[in-house]
Amino acid sequence: MEFLEAYTALHSADKRKELLTEWVFQRRQGLFAELREHAPFLQTQDFVMISRHEDVKAIFEDFTHFNVKAYLGSEDFVLGKDKDKGHDADRAFLEGLIPQAELERVHQVAGGAIAAIFKRLMTRCTGDAALPGGRSFRDPAGRINVPLGFARRVSVAVAQQYFGFTDPEPADFGIQPLLLPPYPIPEPIEDPRPLLDPMFPCVANWIATLNGAFIHGAFGRHFIFDPVAIQQLVSRVPQVRKEVATHVAALIQELQKQASAGPATILQRMVAAEKYDQALSMEERGKQLVEKVTRNLAGMVNGMVDNVTSAVSNAVDFFLSHPSAQETATTVAQTVIPAGQPEADSKENQDRRNTLWRLIREALRFNAPVPFLLRIANQDLVLAAGTVRETYVAEGTILFLGVCSAMMDETKWERPLEFRPDRTWAEADDLIFGTGWHDCFGKYIAQAQIVEMIRSLLTLQNLRRAPGRLGKLEYGTFFPKQLAVDFGPKPIQTALTAIMEIKPPQAFHAQALKLILSQAYQQVVDVLDRVGTVHFARFVFLENDTKLALMTSYDGAFDTYMKNYIEIAGELFNLMLAHIKDAPPLPVRRYRDEFIAYVEKIDLVSDSPFYSAYGDLTVQDILGMQEGAKK
Numbered sequence: 103m104e105f106l107e108a109y110t111a112l113h114s115a116d117k118r119k120e121l122l123t124e125w126v127f128q129r130r131q132g133l134f135a136e137l138r139e140h141a142p143f144l145q146t147q148d149f150v151m152i153s154r155h156e157d158v159k160a161i162f163e164d165f166t167h168f169n170v171k172a173y174l175g176s177e178d179f180v181l182g183k184d185k186d187k188g189h190d191a192d193r194a195f196l197e198g199l200i201p202q203a204e205l206e207r208v209h210q211v212a213g214g215a216i217a218a219i220f221k222r223l224m225t226r227c228t229g230d231a232a233l234p235g236g237r238s239f240r241d242p243a244g245r246i247n248v249p250l251g252f253a254r255r256v257s258v259a260v261a262q263q264y265f266g267f268t269d270p271e272p273a274d275f276g277i278q279p280l281l282l283p284p285y286p287i288p289e290p291i292e293d294p295r296p297l298l299d300p301m302f303p304c305v306a307n308w309i310a311t312l313n314g315a316f317i318h319g320a321f322g323r324h325f326i327f328d329p330v331a332i333q334q335l336v337s338r339v340p341q342v343r344k345e346v347a348t349h350v351a352a353l354i355q356e357l358q359k360q361a362s363a364g365p366a367t368i369l370q371r372m373v374a375a376e377k378y379d380q381a382l383s384m385e386e387r388g389k390q391l392v393e394k395v396t397r398n399l400a401g402m403v404n405g406m407v408d409n410v411t412s413a414v415s416n417a418v419d420f421f422l423s424h425p426s427a428q429e430t431a432t433t434v435a436q437t438v439i440p441a442g443q444p445e446a447d448s449k450e451n452q453d454r455r456n457t458l459w460r461l462i463r464e465a466l467r468f469n470a471p472v473p474f475l476l477r478i479a480n481q482d483l484v485l486a487a488g489t490v491r492e493t494y495v496a497e498g499t500i501l502f503l504g505v506c507s508a509m510m511d512e513t514k515w516e517r518p519l520e521f522r523p524d525r526t527w528a529e530a531d532d533l534i535f536g537t538g539w540h541d542c543f544g545k546y547i548a549q550a551q552i553v554e555m556i557r558s559l560l561t562l563q564n565l566r567r568a569p570g571r572l573g574k575l576e577y578g579t580f581f582p583k584q585l586a587v588d589f590g591p592k593p594i595q596t597a598l599t600a601i602m603e604i605k606p607p608q609a610f611h612a613q614a615l616k617l618i619l620s621q622a623y624q625q626v627v628d629v630l631d632r633v634g635t636v637h638f639a640r641f642v643f644l645e646n647d648t649k650l651a652l653m654t655s656y657d658g659a660f661d662t663y664m665k666n667y668i669e670i671a672g673e674l675f676n677l678m679l680a681h682i683k684d685a686p687p688l689p690v691r692r693y694r695d696e697f698i699a700y701v702e703k704i705d706l707v708s709d710s711p712f713y714s715a716y717g718d719l720t721v722q723d724i725l726g727m728q729e730g731a732k733k
């Protein structure tokens with residue numbers, strides 16, 4: 103009852119909100135295990151949080167007692183419409199634009215976008231020249247930031263090529279084309295400006311703004327996020343809305359001038375399906391069409407891109423943390439024929455894709471891409487009536503449906519903490535895409551993209567987390583922004599770039615450190631020789647003697663390396679750390695964990711994988727070879 107005790111002990115609404123934010127975003131599993139058992143309907147000042155599968159599902163399925171008015175700003179789009187406001191007709195119209203028979207096209211667009219990303223990553227610079235010593239070039243290696251460098255790009259490509267929501271020409275918005283320096287790389291370098299400037303007009307940035315603002319209005323405002331980031335996000339909305347409407351109008355005009363080649367996009371279908379009110383003038387009809395297409399196109403694409411990104415990132419993160427699940431999924435992924443290749447659309451390959459999807463779906467149970475959904479009580483109600491947990495809610499109460507909790511509910515799933523891809527469950531019990539009358543009709547095209555992406559990542563040689571914080575899944579305001587994975591041969595060696603800040607007065611402490619280092623050089627050499635795993639090491643004073651960097655390349659894992667250091671060089675570190683700002687408690691031999699955590703924190707992990715000319719040789723191997731050569 104750790105959470106509930108702390109929560110009920112607080113009396114200020116702000117403090118409670120702060121605590122709930124911390125648990126929801128940092129200790130989610132623990133929070134919901136507790137809520138499911140002791141407070142399945144947690145009353146907060148703003149909403150009721152619902153955590154049991156049975157209760158969440160019942161609300162999803164019930165359209166008479168609950169409405170979707172909590173999706174602020176979406177009243178004209180299907181997600182924000184109730185049955186009495188034309189939900190079913192809108193849904194049937196939109197669903198009809200995305201026929202399931204066409205799924206292979208989505209696979210192909212995703213596959214093409216993946217291939218383009220991989221091509222850029224793996225373009226080699228081998229030229230004609232042979233390597234010294236007649237050696238051959240090594241296998242490709244690299245790093246991918248899964249959410250932003252991969253998943254989001256692939257899904258944006260689907261928005262562009264399948265939905266027809268293509269990027270504008272920057273010049274249409276008064277932006278000059280970028281003059282790139284003549285890099286000696288065969289593929290043109292991408293324009294970096296969309297990544298640097300969230301107002302750069304392009305589909306990826308538009309979605310980030312519109313969807314971010316939607317999520318904030320519906321969910322985010324009930325928790326505490328960085329107010330500056332939220333303010334910047336919200337302030338971009340009016341301009342982005344204008345740009346999207348202008349661009350959609352231009353796309354429609356283009357379409358009406360000439361039918362484009364190739365299969366119809368969703369945008370083309372929307373335009374073709376429009377039934378005009380004959381009483382309206384041509385101008386009014388045009389305006390109405392732009393308004394309707396913009397709302398539906400942007401609505402669907404918003405529902406797709408960031409959710410697909412979260413799903414791919416969460417699933418990859420799960421596999422990387424569960425090696426046996428990763429192994430099973432990799433074995434299946436290796437059998438799946440990539441989209442676009444012969445037999446990719448065969449029944450056998452479809453079965454393999456489905457097997458991979460089952461593994462992914464089970465992985466997503468642990469970290470649902472859409473963790474919460476919202477409903478509002480239409481009238482005063484008793485929830486879970488007739489059970490021990492029955493709870494009264496007043497008309498207008500906001501209900502937070504904890505999908506992330508429901509999918510881990512021990513009363514629903516046998517041993518929920520185990521990865522069991524062979525679980526059998528009714529489709530309606532899988533809440534990852536919602537269930538009931540508002541469930542996600544885009545789930546098949548989402549699945550197609552996710553399967554292609556996970557297949558391609560898992561089949562990369564030696565897929566693993568990038569070292570340090572870059573390899574940890576990190577969310578930005580609402581969606582994942584960081585989870586770097588490395589592929590290709592992994593050198594035995596690791597790099598450490600630990601940057602320590604010198605204590606004030608810095609001139610004095612820097613001098614003291616210089617003195618220690620000059621006098622202790624021989625000791626350092628002896629320490630490193632005894633550790634026996636360090637290839638190269640150096641101390642460098644940086645930024646006008648305000649910082650001290652320790653840079654080394656060593657064999658094996660960080661923890662072992664640090665433990666050796668503490669044993670052998672503890673005294674030396676005690677001496678040096680006395681001059682360092684925010685140093686861990688001393689002596690290091692007594693506070694080992696704190697020392698290790700400190701070094702981990704100050705290590706600047708390099709942004710690209712570590713290069714080693716001889717990735718499989720340890721210091722001891724090399725010394726052995728040196729000895730051998732001498733004999």
Ligand code: HEM
Pocket residue numbers: 180181182193401402403405406407409410413471472475476533534535536537539540541542543544545547548
């Ligand atoms: C992994 C990707 C996706 C996830 C996790 C996801 C999740 C969901 C969930 C949970 C709902 C139910 C909302 C509620 O009941 O309140 C939903 C509805 C919806 N989704 Fe998705 N979605 C994904 C991809 C897509 C895609 C690709 C589309 C593109 C068409 C899409 C369009 C929609 C729409 C239009 C609705 C509203 C349906 C209605 O109101 O009847 N989603 N989605």
